[in-house]
Amino acid sequence: MHRLLRNKTKMTNQEIEDRINSVSAYLVDGCYLIKLRALLFIEFPSRYNSISLKRPKVHNDLPIPTPYAFAIQQLGAVNAADLPRERMYVPVLLEVGHRFGIPTQRSWNSNAYAEAVEYARNLGMRFSIVDLNKKSGTVWWLL
Template sequence: MAKQKAKADGSFHMRTEQPAYQHDVVAVLDSHTDDLPATGNLNYTIALKQYGFLRHCFARDRVYVIPHPIVVNLDNMYIGARNTIRGSLIRLHNLKMIISNKEFYSRVDEISNALASGCNLVTYMKLRALALTDVPSMCDSGGLEKPRDVTDLPIPTPFAFAIQQLGIVNIGDLEYDLKVVPCKPQTGFRFGQPTGTLWNPNAYQQAVEFARNLGMRFSIVDTTVKEGTAWWLFQQDYTEEVFQLTCPYPETNFTEMMTLPHSLYLNNEGANPSNPISDLTGAPHTGDFGIMMQSPHHGINISTFEAISDTANEI
């Protein structure tokens, strides 16, 4: 659940709380049935389970002390953010019925590129913090320097919602105790920017002002939060002209709500919306655990963007 705290300048601080786990076992124990054995202090047992003092423990050879790193595709995250932001800017522009379309369309690509660069920079700051504290093996990958004078960078609210939840995930319902953590590629992507793209704070500020004037909302991500949700772990499959998001780990680790931040990065410029976010090659204990979303409508990324922004009442 993401909470927003408004600031004086109209931006928002985004904070993601760890989703509550379903206490199915506790609920069963708490409901009285004639079949339950009347032995021990049942209320005390329930309390121990609720506070995590009574639980199943894995053998040492089934415990991963260091979270397993999974590389995220910063190129595709940039492309997805750019395309989605561009589509939203066009919609906001058309709603205002501005006549000078020619001048706008000559500028929209520039604005979209700048705002996507900001989204990637905030993503980089999140991955950098995780690498420095939780994935020591990624600290020598190069390019983990911190950009100067970048604090509380406002980015489009839907992408702030997604990036706030990009973090360590404790995988449940496995025979192993497993944690996975997103990380940047080993080489390149200085400040999270794709090859040939440089971070330009002045151009970004102008892009933010331009988009805000059209009505786009911006929020701030707390990059110090380590825990996340599994939205970035969905795997994309496009077979026989059918697209679907599949669960590489047990479906109890995913929710339908998690498809929203993932869909922000999908492609809206063709029949195949695939735009992979994470590479699970070599990741332990992956499999096919069902489908969470299938055959989304064309332009699902724009619909999701407007829905999270709360700027399209009909969605």
């Protein structure tokens, strides 16, 4: 976003940083929500029945930045068969410190998110929708 703002606007460095901080905070919230949705569909959905993890009322077709959409779509259980004992690894969220996957000091604002997406798209950022039905469970997140 920094590069896009520098190339498409005539803002000072401080103005660019301020704009990035405000817009990216909402984009990150959208990624958190979709990540939570993805984790709810993994092998152990009973883990996410606590009050802090109620399912947010968000459409499944929430657009998020394309690289994050790809990464979140790849979340899933991974079998590690080449260890002394076969194990299955599954990504999880922390038990506390968040609501709907978003840190507790922030709250979901769908209108602000839509504005942030529109603004970023106008700058040239690409967005995609995560297909939660396509689960491959790659090991990238184990790193």
